[in-house]
Amino acid sequence: MLTRALDREIRSSGAYLAEVIYGANDGIVTTFAVVAGVAGAALDPGIVVILGVANLLADGFSMGMSNYLSRRSDLAYQEAVGEETEIDAKPPSKTAVVTFLAFVVTGWTPLFPYLLSVQPVFEFSILATAIAFFVVGASRTFVTRHGWLRSGSEMLAIGMLAAGVAYSAGAFLSGVA
Secondary structure, three states: OHHHHHHHHHHHHOOOHHHHHHHHHHHHHHHHHHHHHHHHOOOOOHHHHHHHHHHHHHHHHHHHHHHHHHHHHHHHHHHHOOOOOOOOOOOHHHHHHHHHHHHHHHHOHHHHHHHHOOOOHHHHHHHHHHHHHHHHHHHOHHHHOOOHHHHHHHHHHHHHHHHHHHHHHHHHHHHHO
């Protein structure tokens, strides 16, 4: 009886897990891409805040709306082929809002050192970004029952790989321009 109740609770609390993880990961990655690209290109750190905030709002909105359109398309497809959708299917408007909020809330992390003017700013941004990746990844364990160390490390490794790509692109392009 207790196991069934726990299973139901995990299912309901994890209903929007995909949107949270997708939005959070992309928010951290794309904002850090701006930070790393500017640092790699050796541009003025003030540019990070301008580009970072513009990225948070524009890309966060884009992610939310893309999620909305994707979910609407999936539901329309299911209807067109005669598949039944679950009665409590996630509404596209809610998945869009969850994705947008996850993106914006976590996407601020790489910018905090720039907003607080802590030195060395880029190194603190790397640290904040790494911590955010790990914490978001590890938090998946609240609804997945997977190990927190493995879940956090997986997201940290993938996220920092993406960050390294962004830094390398900035460093390469700084030599071109």
